[in-house]
Amino acid sequence: MTITRPRSSQAVTLAVSLLVLSACGSGAEPHASESVPAVPNISLQAEVNYEAGTVTLPGDRFMLSAEESDTLLSAQSGAMAACARKNGLSWTGWNISDGDYSYVNMWREFGPWTEFMASNFGFAQPRSDLGLMTTGLKPKSEDYEEPTVPNTELSESEIGQVTETCNDDPVVMSFMETNVVDYGPWAEDLGGSADLLEGNDSANEVFDELAVCFEQQGMTMKEDSPGFPTAATVEVIDEEQIQLALKVVDCQTSVNATERLTDIMADL
Template identity: 35%
Template sequence: MTGRGFTGVVISSIFLLSACTSADSDAVSENPREVDGISTRAEINVDAGTVDLPLDRFYVKAAEEDQLSTGTGVAMALCAEEKGLTYQVTPASNPEISAIYAQEHYFGPWTQDQAKKWGFAPLLPTNDLIVNGILSEDTPYTKGYFPPKKGERAIYDLTDEEQLILDECGIAGQAFTKAQVQDGGWHREYDPLEFNYTRNAQAVALVEELGKCFSEKGMSPETREGEPWYPQGARADRITEEQITLALKVVECKDSINFTQRMADIESAEQVQLIEKYSAEMIAKRKQIDEALSEANKVISQNPQKILESNPEHTH
């Protein structure tokens, strides 16, 4: 069972340092630092709330996916314009929202910021927390984008007949959509959601060490769902002062034993074999992604008139 998410405590899955650090631990001391130029080390970024494992670098990240999706939309809009259909594209997201989706729980909340903002709830923008019933419907937030101005049309305003024209333009953004497809051998053999800590003696010992800190702070590990890195009483379906206080205690324990870096090092060590086997394929995939991103950025920057204006007062 992975630590990337909140899968079982109280409710089932809802849907799921300004500088990076990568200190050596016992888990990585015997592994090569690089394989064919690919780093085998984990990097954690406290400010960004990200845990970057070796294989993660060959998947499209949240901000990259947004950029490729927006590039696809603009490319299709340009194609449609050549066929006499004009409309504007709503960006897939904006930097603030992308930054939230880029964060992750790694064996639960692991940064002070995550604990203070979400407690044990999923790391989501305010509007998504409202939709999922975690925050009340009267929670204030500002929509991210302005509606179409006079003379503009959004894609959701197209008629059925116009949609047929748009369907003909699907090929226009094909390079951007292909880059987002994960079809590599390493992807087929490794599921990032299936790291089973119980099969790794170092990981088991580390979770037990975390449990001892819980006890020292008056908490008890949650064992009913097999996720003892959560304390009893943790709730994923609400954000309250009580939950925030509890989450902050968990983060304090993790910080005190360098839990996140050490566990990330353990998981990274398990990925080395796949990197050795698929390094050439992985490098080719990252090249495909980077080239698609470069082209998407060019299409977007050269055609601002095709994108609906974002709201500068947007809050998450």
């Protein structure tokens, strides 16, 4: 396992973890279980980055990153707009993301596990300040402006006409993810690695240790969501939820849950 730890809890920085496909040539020493053959120049280890709050599993190195996927979507929307204009139709391309993937890439399969994550988001999905304000998880600032959504003024029939005319346009098709990346039959299993821990003896040992720590901290772990206490909610970020999340981080740290679980997932 490759581990990146913060220099201090006060110095936690959001390093953007862009898992581009070229990262496969990192030269890291492969670590493989007996059932998975080592592949030269491709790390089969889980990489845990405490500063960024990210986890990179072996399968992630074969998938498009969030940035790459959004880049394709943005290009596809631009091609759709060009096709629409060429055919005398109204359509506006859009920018898929604001370019900050620090929060999108934060890993929280089994609850918050860094102080930054817990103290800023509680149990909610990590988002930028704009995202938190837009979803009502944070009070709107004085200069807040509702994000504009292109094409909302078009009627359903107009949208249908653009779709019918341009969906099969060669340029639009060239930016579809399914036409750019040829995923094999392994993709579905890799994408659901966390689900594959169900019934795994080693993973259950970690979950049992977490549950004991939760009880010692006055919490009860959800049976269907290991790492999350029953009092947790993703719909509110307040002092109560933050303090609860910080207790979870203490338990995650005390049993080394993230590193142990991601090592197990890497060997699946």
